[in-house]
Amino acid sequence: MSTAKNGIECWLTDMDGVLVHEEHALPGAAEFLQRLADSSRRFLVLTNNSIFTPRDLSARLSRSGIEVPEENIWTSALATADFLSRQMPGGSAYVIGESGLTTALYEAGYTTTDTDPDYVVLGETRTYSFEAITKAIRLVEAGARFIATNPDATGPSKEGSLPATGSVAALITRATGAEPYFVGKPNPMMFRSAMNRIEAHSETTAMIGDRMDTDVVAGIEAGLTTFLVLTGSTKREQVRRFPFQPHAIVDGIGDLIDLI
Template sequence: MESHPIAAWLTDMDGVLVHEDHALPGAADFIGALRETGTPFQVLTNNSIFTPRDLRARLAATGIDVPEDAIWTSALATARFLATQAPGGSAYAIGEAGLTTALYEVGYVLTAAHPDFVVLGETRTYSFEAITTAIRLIAAGSRFIATNPDTTGPSPHGPLPATGAVAALITKATGREPYFVGKPNPVMIRTALNRIDAHSETTAMIGDRMDTDVVAGMEAGLRTYLVLSGSTNVTQIERYPFRPTQVFDGIGDLVSLVRRD
């Protein structure tokens, strides 16, 4: 695999490029190198709250210049998946603008009246009423989809319950497991590759988590580079039965690979 030069890059966002509202060392240089060399790339995030435009603005505020069309969220991947499964369908969505906008853009109708799917995404204001509606719709036959399996998300005050935790609540009440589209599902990786016409054998995935970024990249056939600037420290790698291709302290250490390849 290493005999092929890297022709395209996928990278996680939180813990790789940014931490909360601050750029991580080397992140702006890495994205700058990709753009200067004309190397195709996508920034991936399981966060389904924000639209690519929102995330572009967030990154720009930290000094990282990423085009809107180079950002691929779990909400976009979920909408793309649904559009291929049931074109022009309907959904009851629990989420924010990132999810509802993505569903509208693929031609979906958002409704609580006998929807084809219940789609659960990230939100900071989960409503007991909305969750109850989702449970009743799933019990009545709507198919259950969730943007990502993350059980917690970060905040300045500590962890927050995330999509996977709320999905578990709905599963407990209905007996129905959701289909998770976001990482570690390789579907999200493959759809990102398709956006830039890239091939798995010449693409690398950068992430800070073994259980989402690395395993998703590995299962999609990519080279995987784990950075220790986010959720994983070097001692935790040994807990997993698989390994990344290489481990780096941070994304700044990969700038030379972009310029070399």
């Protein structure tokens, strides 16, 4: 294993806006990941997307020309399952979500049920059901604890914005008065669970993201070195508006290859 440069031994990187944009690899992404592999660096690709399993996402990245083993992908669904398994091992949940979330909870030893569950767990889905949301509201009213994978209010599509987990969580909150606990970014909990997964330490781990309000703030709160790339959501002129700043701002992930 080569010597870590600038004290960085482990890397966390966001996916959309850093590695890929609309299914196309961003410049330098494949080379950056190859350098990590060649240097035997521990790393994880993070995403707030809870729809897909790591295997699904690995295949999606591969179609874009980026090779990431599924064990190097950490989703908000996995972080949520990890959190719940620590809070209440072997618990039960009523789940609104797709295979990424249901598979993660199953593998964490959770039982899914709509009868007196310990938790209502809300994730992202492409087909939100009014019946399922109504059931979630009634279960929360009856005492189930309310968990959501991530607070993103909208998600992208070729036609424009789509309502995402945060929007549906707001609907349930308005109906019940119960605020969910969001596990995904910007909660630094997601980064801490990712670091536990690869046995990383905050003082020697870096986070690469494209959003100041999720990636960078969570990285700072988790004690990481943070890099903002300008290939996604946050533009350079917006950075100064935030009361916190990244360690460095770069045009794209390719500019960080020499730090490995």
